[in-house]
Amino acid sequence: xxxxxxxxxxxxxxxxxxxxxxxxxxxxxxxxxxxxxxxxxxxxxxxxxxxxxxxxxxxxxxxxxxxxxxxxxxxxxxxxxxxxxxxxxxxxxxxxxxxxxxxxxxxxxxxxxxxxxxxxxxxxxxxxxxxxxxxxxxxxxxxxxxxxxxxxxxxxxxxxxxxxxxxxxxxxxxxxxxxxxxxxxxxxxxxxxxxxxxxxxxxxxxxxxxxxxxxxxxxxxxxxxxxxxxxxxxxxxxxxxxxxxxxxxxxxxxxxxxxxxxxxxxxxxxxxxxxxxxxxxxxxxxxxxxxxxxxxxxxxxxxxxx
Ligand code: PSU
Ligand code: MN
Numbered sequence: 001x002x003x004x005x006x007x008x009x010x011x012x013x014x015x016x017x018x019x020x021x022x023x024x025x026x027x028x029x030x031x032x033x034x035x036x037x038x039x040x041x042x043x044x045x046x047x048x049x050x051x052x053x054x055x056x057x058x059x060x061x062x063x064x065x066x067x068x069x070x071x072x073x074x075x076x077x078x079x080x081x082x083x084x085x086x087x088x089x090x091x092x093x094x095x096x097x098x099x100x101x102x103x104x105x106x107x108x109x110x111x112x113x114x115x116x117x118x119x120x121x122x123x124x125x126x127x128x129x130x131x132x133x134x135x136x137x138x139x140x141x142x143x144x145x146x147x148x149x150x151x152x153x154x155x156x157x158x159x160x161x162x163x164x165x166x167x168x169x170x171x172x173x174x175x176x177x178x179x180x181x182x183x184x185x186x187x188x189x190x191x192x193x194x195x196x197x198x199x200x201x202x203x204x205x206x207x208x209x210x211x212x213x214x215x216x217x218x219x220x221x222x223x224x225x226x227x228x229x230x231x232x233x234x235x236x237x238x239x240x241x242x243x244x245x246x247x248x249x250x251x252x253x254x255x256x257x258x259x260x261x262x263x264x265x266x267x268x269x270x271x272x273x274x275x276x277x278x279x280x281x282x283x284x285x286x287x288x289x290x291x292x293x294x295x296x297x298x299x300x301x302x303x304x305x306x
Contacts, residue, residue, distance in 0.1 A: 013054040019052060030267075034078070034079070038075055040286070060095065062098050077102060080100060085104065104139075105122050106144035109150045130162045142175070143173065145173075153292050160266045175222060183197060189278060240274060
């Protein structure tokens with residue numbers, strides 16, 4: 001018996017080899033304000049469909065791992081007060097104890113792969129936190145992507161992190177990082193983090209070709225990152241960004257926030273203190289990633305010509 005419950009539409013798409021895109025739920029339950037989150041969750045699914053793929057939002061409901069949610073289930077996840085943030089290591093505990101939880105990039109990657117889904121869209125990856133040399137705070141997202149064959153579409157890593165250290169870590173872990181129509185690694189709210197990407201692709205077909213080439217070479221045991229920047233005229237104002245970041249980091253230090261609460265606390269500070277601007281950018285980037293992920297999934301499901 002499988003421990004995963006696939007939504008019937010997701011199961012049918014799997015059978016047919018139709019394009020599927022996994023979506024994570026931590027961004028909804030812990031990364032966006034209440035009220036906006038349900039709307040964004042629905043928009044993400046609609047965006048994937050409009051680009052020709054089937055969305056599979058992943059979460060754990062009362063101990064049951066769901067790959068693809070009904071609208072009622074999505075609403076519950078976005079409104080309930082007792083939704084845990086589940087990284088990959090937490091999944092077994094959540095299932096055994098009948099908990100409800102949202103999945104991070106790490107746990108969504110593991111479950112997407114278990115469900116036979118290759119392409120996954122999120123906002124920004126977790127990574128190496130500033131001060132990690134002392135705190136050891138490095139997101140499990142990185143190690144899990146390194147050993148899980150998923151193609152993760154994101155707007156780089158969250159700018160609240162130590163971006164160059166995160167890029168170094170991805171290199172060590174042998175995770176390919178491709179810029180989508182850019183030579184600059186995106187900085188989540190910012191179009192350019194100030195660091196270069198090692199490689200660039202200019203179409204979903206090219207991204208799919210890299211994925212296929214890795215498989216042909218047998219170097220596809222782990223995942224790959226496709227980094228999709230916000231257009232420069234849609235990014236958060238860099239001055240505002242730097243001010244919010246300094247305040248957010250001070251707040252986290254002052255209140256001794258640690259572990260998995262750090263990222264939600266920093267994102268909440270941005271959303272509260274920017275009068276909706278960071279929320280606007282966050283929603284735009286995650287929708288753009290869902291669209292690109294669907295386009296790559298369509299390219300991967302299409303026969304190769306020539
Ligand atoms: N992208 C967003 N908002 C988020 C996240 C990503 O736009 O809230 C979440 C993802 O689920 C990611 C998590 O896995 O933040 C990282 O958490 P941590 O730093 O505790 O590993
Ligand atoms: Mn952490």
